[in-house]
Amino acid sequence: MDLILPMLVDGLAASALIFFIAVGLTLVFSVLRVLNVAHGSFYAIGAYVAVVIGGFVMSAGASPWLSFPILFLSAALVAALLGPAIERTFIRFTYGKPEAVQILVTFALFLIFEDLQKLVFGVQAYYQDAAVSVLGISDIGGIIYLNYQLLLIALAVLTVLALRLLMRNTRLGKMIVAVVADPEVSATLGIDTRRVYAAAFTIGVFLAALGGALASPNSGVAPGLGAEAIVLGFAVAAIGGLGQIEGAAIAAIIVGIARVVAIYEMPALEPVAPYLVMLAVLLVRPYGLFGAATQRRI
Amino acid sequence: MKTILAAVALTLAAAPVLAQDAPEGAPDELGMGIFTFTSGPAAAYGMPGRNAAELIIDQINEDGGIGGAKIVPTYVDEGQGGEGVVSEFRRLAGDGSVDVMVAALSSGNCMALAPIADQLEMPMVTWNCDTHQLFLNAEHPYVFRPNSSTVPEFVAYAAYVAQNNPDAKRIAIINPDYAFGHDAAQIFTAAMKAFNPDVEVVAELFPRMGTPSFNTEISRIAAARPDIIFSNLWGGDLENFVRQASARGLFRSSQVVLALGESALQRVDLPEGVIVGVLGDGFWNSPDAQDNEAAQAFAEAYHGKFGEWPVFPGMKMANTILVVKQAYEEAIAEAGKWPTKDELLAALSDIEAETLTGTVTVREDHDGLVDQIVGVTTGGGDKPALAKMARYPGSDITPPVGADPIEWVSTLTPEFAAGLPAPGSYE
Numbered sequence: 210m211d212l213i214l215p216m217l218v219d220g221l222a223a224s225a226l227i228f229f230i231a232v233g234l235t236l237v238f239s240v241l242r243v244l245n246v247a248h249g250s251f252y253a254i255g256a257y258v259a260v261v262i263g264g265f266v267m268s269a270g271a272s273p274w275l276s277f278p279i280l281f282l283s284a285a286l287v288a289a290l291l292g293p294a295i296e297r298t299f300i301r302f303t304y305g306k307p308e309a310v311q312i313l314v315t316f317a318l319f320l321i322f323e324d325l326q327k328l329v330f331g332v333q334a335y336y337q338d339a340a341v342s343v344l345g346i347s348d349i350g351g352i353i354y355l356n357y358q359l360l361l362i363a364l365a366v367l368t369v370l371a372l373r374l375l376m377r378n379t380r381l382g383k384m385i386v387a388v389v390a391d392p393e394v395s396a397t398l399g400i401d402t403r404r405v406y407a408a409a410f411t412i413g414v415f416l417a418a419l420g421g422a423l424a425s426p427n428s429g430v431a432p433g434l435g436a437e438a439i440v441l442g443f444a445v446a447a448i449g450g451l452g453q454i455e456g457a458a459i460a461a462i463i464v465g466i467a468r469v470v471a472i473y474e475m476p477a478l479e480p481v482a483p484y485l486v487m488l489a490v491l492l493v494r495p496y497g498l499f500g501a502a503t504q505r506r507i
Numbered sequence: 508m509k510t511i512l513a514a515v516a517l518t519l520a521a522a523p524v525l526a527q528d529a530p531e532g533a534p535d536e537l538g539m540g541i542f543t544f545t546s547g548p549a550a551a552y553g554m555p556g557r558n559a560a561e562l563i564i565d566q567i568n569e570d571g572g573i574g575g576a577k578i579v580p581t582y583v584d585e586g587q588g589g590e591g592v593v594s595e596f597r598r599l600a601g602d603g604s605v606d607v608m609v610a611a612l613s614s615g616n617c618m619a620l621a622p623i624a625d626q627l628e629m630p631m632v633t634w635n636c637d638t639h640q641l642f643l644n645a646e647h648p649y650v651f652r653p654n655s656s657t658v659p660e661f662v663a664y665a666a667y668v669a670q671n672n673p674d675a676k677r678i679a680i681i682n683p684d685y686a687f688g689h690d691a692a693q694i695f696t697a698a699m700k701a702f703n704p705d706v707e708v709v710a711e712l713f714p715r716m717g718t719p720s721f722n723t724e725i726s727r728i729a730a731a732r733p734d735i736i737f738s739n740l741w742g743g744d745l746e747n748f749v750r751q752a753s754a755r756g757l758f759r760s761s762q763v764v765l766a767l768g769e770s771a772l773q774r775v776d777l778p779e780g781v782i783v784g785v786l787g788d789g790f791w792n793s794p795d796a797q798d799n800e801a802a803q804a805f806a807e808a809y810h811g812k813f814g815e816w817p818v819f820p821g822m823k824m825a826n827t828i829l830v831v832k833q834a835y836e837e838a839i840a841e842a843g844k845w846p847t848k849d850e851l852l853a854a855l856s857d858i859e860a861e862t863l864t865g866t867v868t869v870r871e872d873h874d875g876l877v878d879q880i881v882g883v884t885t886g887g888g889d890k891p892a893l894a895k896m897a898r899y900p901g902s903d904i905t906p907p908v909g910a911d912p913i914e915w916v917s918t919l920t921p922e923f924a925a926g927l928p929a930p931g932s933y934e
Binding site: 212213215218222223226327332334335336338341342346351352353354355358421424427428429430431432433434437468469472475476477479480 | 544546547548550551586684711712713714715717719720722724726727729730743747748750751754756767876
């Protein structure tokens with residue numbers, strides 16, 4: 210009973226990072242109808258860029274508080290450099306193609322990025338924890354937590370709200386919603402779907418890179434980070450319902466809590482906890498918690 | 508200049524026989540296959556092994572090699588996975604380029620390679636793999652381990668804890684999720700219960716290797732309020748865990764035991780008083796090693812070449828290659844010429860070798876007897892150092908030949924632990 214509070218805090222902190230991994234993936238799928246395996250690479254690259262820039266700036270004697278804008282700027286940099294370029298050169302050729310083709314192309318991209326990461330960053334682990342150090346700690350239920358972990362929970366909530374605002378209150382968001390509903394009719398009405406696709410993909414890359422950047426202060430950044438991210442991201446996106454942003458948030462919380470409960474009560478189950486949840490959900494709701502079957506167009 | 512002097516000193520110390528005449532039939536080159544991790548998270552532990560191999564081989568070759576034969580190393584990356592490692596072993600053994608294998612870092616790879624070494628009749632000397640299962644119910648005529656196994660390694664930690672923290676009853680364990688982690692948990696727990704029947708395990712976690720965040724595990728351990736936290740995490744996982752646990756106060760609320768902690772002393776800031784060791788005696792800054800010119804010269808040369816002090820995986824590698832060298836020299840002396848494979852095997856099968864950090868004895872079952880050094884961290888300094896050290900004789904804490912290791916551990920008593928060298932006795 211006295212473990213419920215720590216479980217909840219741990220679960221929400223874990224959920225926050227899982228959400229950042231999954232939300233970009235599900236956004237890209239909802240707009241582009243592409244299952245992007247390379248999404249995990251953007252998560253890893255975001256982490257690498259954040260620790261490298263952060264390390265460089267901190268070693269120059271800058272204030273540790275600067276590490277926070279660096280995390281966001283790193284994600285923006287990755288998105289700006291890779292988002293439009295990858296969408297134009299690779300992803301667009303998979304539009305409308307069978308899922309197997311999409312997965313093969315994006316998996317190839319993933320493998321290329323994995324090797325490029327080793328080429329550029331090497332195989333050693335990187336650490337840059339200025340953001341963690343500067344925020345300090347809190348005692349919750351007799352257990353010390355990093356305030357940075359609590360900040361991640363708040364940032365995940367803010368991201369959900371920001372995406373809702375984007376979709377409902379901005380011109381770009383409304384165009385995205387229209388394209389999601391019916392790309393052909395949207396194009397007929399004058400919406401430049403090509404630009405919408407590029408924008409949505411870039412936002413997806415930004416969210417993935419932001420997830421990696423935000424994870425980096427409290428974990429080592431080493432080869433293999435992207436692979437774990439994409440597997441977990443797919444599981445969460447499937448549980449929430451592909452294309453469902455709020456679904457991704459709820460699914461992230463369920464998976465996060467499930468993993469934490471497993472570690473507390475039955476550690477041997479922890480590695481498979483997300484997939485047991487996925488299995489249970491998809492057996493009952495094949496399109497995920499918030500997903501729905503789509504009508505086949507004639 | 509300091510580096511050059513160190514290299515010269517090492518050259519002199521590591522070469523008992525200088526400018527020797529080559530024995531009859533000696534080849535120009537002696538091929539040595541060396542297996543370690545040079546990529547992936549395990550490279551944090553494996554690269555120091557490779558670096559040490561390069562350095563010690565260079566020094567040996569500068570002295571004229573082994574019996575006049577220059578060592579020609581072929582390095583194999585264990586990061587490619589088990590299948591690739593086995594294929595490389597077969598290839599090197601088959602193409603005639605290698606005369607002896609120094610393999611491997613991973614216990615899993617050693618278990619896979621041992622029967623192949625026997626099948627291909629290729630002498631294999633292990634440099635790091637510690638699993639006690641290597642020679643358990645299995646004879647490997649071509650495989651030798653001039654290092655310790657998991658049993659004495661983790662019994663040593665239990666003995667140290669029993670003496671250093673006699674009132675400790677609640678134990679939490681966080682080990683990697685594969686044989687090395689599970690074996691260590693089993694041995695450490697059995698030894699702790701043998702030394703103190705009141706001991707209970709309040710948390711036992713096995714995160715998979717490569718886990719980026721241990722935060723939930725840290726919370727779970729903190730919630731269990733353990734007196735002792737034991738871990739044999741290593742490489743990148745160890746560094747990650749230390750950084751995260753340290754930030755969350757775990758080192759202040761419990762006595763932490765990091766079985767492979769010495770390997771991370773130069774990479775992370777460990778607070779004072781953490782119990783760490785070197786899985787053997789391979790600590791270049793121990794009292795014995797400080798009195799050994801060759802060890803100090805090796806450490807200085809390593810520092811000069813690679814920019815950091817050698818960690819225990821490096822010392823284990825260097826020591827193992829020196830054991831191979833001594834085995835060849837003994838076989839040459841015995842045969843009066845370059846030895847046959849059988850003569851080399853005979854020399855390895857009962858060798859007692861002086862290494863850079865102590866003495867190793869290979870028993871009749873081909874397993875090694877090596878002392879265990881355990882101590883506590885000093886909280887930093889110019890060079891890695893340990894305080895309150897104990898050096899446990901390998902013969903005292905290693906199960907006898909043929910004994911079931913875990914059963915043997917359960918027969919130990921509190922009196923046995925009390926009779927071992929006390930923390931601080933090795934100064």
